[in-house]
Amino acid sequence: MRSPNIVCPNSESLLQKFKGHAVALRMNSCDHIAEGVAHLRKSGNTLFCVIVESDRPLAEIQFEDHHRGIPLAVMVPAAGRFRDLAAHLHRVRELNLRVYLPCDNPDNLTSLRILSSVGIHCCAVFGNGRTDWESLADLATYAVLERSPHAPIEPFAFIVSNYPASKRLDWGRVFFDDPGHFLHLDEDGRVALSQAELAEKRFVAQSLGEIGAPDEFPPIRERLRSWRHYFTDNHPCAFCAGWKICLGKFSPSLSENAGCSGFFTEMIDLVRQHTALKVALQEQRIWQL
């Protein structure tokens, strides 16, 4: 049975409590990256990535040479002034980095496109209730179909790579939000199924030891099968053409998210177009041999 990846705070004593897991270390500043990674490597676990949750814009974050090679998920409220970012862009581009920007701010949609165009892997963080779905669809179109070189923009790149091979595609793992892949621990080692549930102190176990085989642990098993409720309840999401790549993520605020259905339906069509484009390019390449 696959061992779950762990998302936990940067705490040496906590890391000593378990072994053999891939760990995403959470911290709120880049200052402790080296120290956290050293603790983790001593603990008998492997590094999945470091999650830096900062309230400062990307342009103001100082990355160091020793950050190179460390997988970094940097969650920031904004890209900041590109004039400032440009000054150390060369260093940022050398990092093994993914930048997360909330897309409930229209400026961030532009920033995501710019970051991608300069080769920085980034990710649109969906906001609940304040998403401009049409602008997001434009961004997704750029991410999926634009032929000039650019870095991946998540979760679109993930969706394109995994749909339709996956029958019900949960892209929550891009945000570390998928109990099939990630479990979240607090300072005391208590286990929650998502970051949001951790914040609300909704724990499913007092320690990792209680979980055993994750797929057979009832709360995880139930969560992974929770998609069924859309169908037994005849929820409007179950009748939506975009459900397979959304799984009802926006159902709690469905009335505010009236555009989500159109967006995800369009996203499925983008995947189709991307596949067709790939085939066409392949044919072209053969012809030009």
Add this chain to the structure above:
Amino acid sequence: MATVIFKPTEACNSRCIYCDVVYRKTPGPKRMTFETLETFFQRVNEFLLERPQERMRIIWHGGEPLLLGPHYFERALRYQEKHCSGTVTRIRHSIQSNLTLLSREFLDPMRKLGVVSIGTSYDPIDNIRGLGKNRDSLTYKKRFMEAICLLEEEGFNWGVIYVVTKHSLGKPLEIFNFLTNLSPQKELKFNPVLVNGCGLDHIKVSPTEYAEFLGAIFPAWLRNRDAFGPIEPFSSLLQNLCEDRPSLVCLDSGACAYSHLGVLPDGSLFHCGRAANWGLLYYGAIQEKSFSQIFSDPQREMLLRRNAVLPETECQGCRFWDICHGGCPLDGWSATGSFYHKSEWCHAKKRLIEKYIEPLVQKEAPWT
């Protein structure tokens, strides 16, 4: 391949609004005895030994076959091992079930019988399918969803038939989305409700309504068919019309005369499952006749002759004859009392092709 619609029970835990079995007053027993079950496998073996090139597909049907319990399938497996040791490689089993009784205990004997996929039916609309006399749709749905999770976890495929009723007509795309969102690995099939004098006029759909229902779905499927996978009747129609790879189900093949057999719980033998439900084309009893005798019953000649009669009469000049053959003979009988008439659903097929498929499919069809 010989196809046996095997109905070891006519009892059902569900009361689906359109089910023939529910409305039929069955004179015989609800459940096949072990003695008859054993005779069945003896007959299967005897038939396959007599015809070394022949294979047999056994479709467990009902009623609800899972009502028989896991031990019944274990017993079937034992009889097959006992009587069909030399022919077992030419026997294929599949099951049609509402899945609401599925549990882990069924899966082992099913696997050993060689069942790799289960066919089922579903309708998201309440009060069409449901458990017990009150037709409890919610419990039905919950159990169904649990079952498909179990099947997927255990590596079984499943496919689903959706029966188009009057209640479906206003929401073809919603229903299509709902069913494709469930991601059946096997085919998804849309069939019209068949009403054979059961007082079901309130749910009946006309061939035109059925064609319009399918026509609303076809463009959505066609555009993304690689992702959706095979959906009937679209997939086989496209295959037949454009790819010149004939793929005709029993209804359209014009070849069911000597290939199908329906077995009821008391061992009585009819032409197929529908014939058994409607009490038509009775060929005898399993206790008295071998399958070879049954497969050469003179009544079958009628169905073969139909292929000669229809092109000279109702189907004369029809450009779709090769992919339709007048449709199911039982539909002809249901509407007119005679097998020598075409199915009323021919009209639906023709309308679907001419109004929706031909204009959308660019490739020149072979018949033009």
